Amino acid sequence: MSLQQAFHELVTLELVLAWVAVSLVSVGVLWFDLRRNNRKLPSMMKLVWTLTVLYSGVLGLAVYWYSGRSQIPDDTFLRRGMRSTAHCYSGCGVGEVLGVTLAAGILLLNTVGVVAVTFTFAYLFGVAFTVGPLMQEGVGIREALADAVYSESGSIVAMETVAIGSDIYLAGEATMGEPVFWASLAVSLSLGFLAAYPINLGLLHLGVKEGMGDPSAM
Template sequence: MQVDAAVARVERLFEPARELLVPVLSEPSVLAGWGVVVAVTLTVLWWDLRTHNQAIPSLMKAVWTLTVLYSGPFGFAVYWYAGRTQIPEDSLGRRGFRSTAHCYSGCGAGEVTGILLAGGLLGLAVGWVAAATFGFAYLFGFGLTVGPLVQEGVGLREAVVDAVYSETPSITVMEVVAIGADLLLAAEAAITDPLFWGALAFSLSLGYLAAFPVNVALICAGVKEGMGNPAQMA
């Protein structure tokens, strides 16, 4: 009962935002326009990576591709500010943006997988959708951290321990915000509804914004190193 009451209070608190956003995100023309914008932005990203930033490792190229795929121009702006070899100097903010993008790329893939399976295809209850989506997001984000560490020669046990304490806070905040926003906006939407996809895209970017200060704090505390300075790869 206490959980239901808390959920009801949250829904009432964000009802004005829901009333504003749901009609917009439900418009097929808005979804189609967003798809075009993302496609153009991805094309520009790949051109820049191929033409000016070939020195960036393949993993980070994949990270930036997924970040732009999820967040379009916002993701590209993050790449331009923090991810290119042409940045004038590195900074805590740029390290935070790169670290968040790394987490975001894996968690976003997991979230999309979870929402599609649990909500879109299986039609599970809201609680199960949230749990399954969080599980997929954590698994994907966790794997994207452990895998590269093992490839670099770090032992599996050490890599797992490092991933647990360095990624859990960021993943948790990102997914609580993203999943919560998505369910608030489109809990009843079917996979064929524009709102299903519009709310998913919108909520992903909210998750990134929520996780950014967490990653900055983790870097400041020495828990995370942040991704390497791309300017040093040129």
């Protein structure tokens, strides 16, 4: 039995609903902590953490607890890498969900079409989530776009190569009406995060990315 077949046999509607419930509870815990203990975090990072936890549930909440709270004992290179990955992940995830749903679920495109549409959406949203904050800080559109493309492309390509590839493999011929379609999307998003984390560490080490600010200093 292949991994794909085993995954299809494992996934049920009840399992998907349980995953949704756990993710929503995790988001509730996040919002409670943001409201009670971390109101000083920038609104953009609150959105980043909300999307990260929504995509990955308890895993996303653990990443926030380890690297995103102002109560962390000290900032480290590994924590900076996690925050940087989460920032990229939040934007790419929006694009990936929209792209896969449109390309595979609605338009029923072939594999090449699904990959092209999904990657395009993920890349554009990933870049946009960097361009927006830069422009809010007064950076011009051209400079902000150039900086976003330069700093985020490596992370986005790594993340989406794994995420889209695993989603297509796990979902197989599943349609939007089947639980395995959504289960594959959820699993692939988290796999994309894990794949992009070491890439972000490398980009930070090389100075390509600056990483998100130390929350404990806010």
